[in-house]
Amino acid sequence: MTVVLSLRWPGTKPEQYDAVRELVRWEEETPDGAVLHVAWFDADGLQVIDVWNSADDFNRFMEERLAAAIEKVGIEGQPEITFNPMHRRFVAAGVTGAAS
DSSP states (O other), X not given: XXXXXXXXXXXXXHHHHHHHHHHHOTTTSOOTTXXXXXXXXXXXXXXXXXXXXXXXXXXXXXXXXXXXXXXXXXXXXXXEEEEEXXXXXXXXXXOOOSOO
């Protein structure tokens, strides 16, 4: 079942996120089951919305690739993660591309 992941990681800084991204290379080597990733920062830290084919796909990515990079970069604490079944998806006409 396709799921929407909401992640909140207080205290995480943009430089840490970028360092993890460079180590894991998820934009170049897309994890199995990943559909969409959007990240931003607010006063609390990192916020993420992802779409995955299943929660198991994300959990496998975390275990096999992401966790080691997070530890190496020194991000502290644990994220608050929730999964919800996706009800509907809409992509506006003309939207293409990957990273930006």
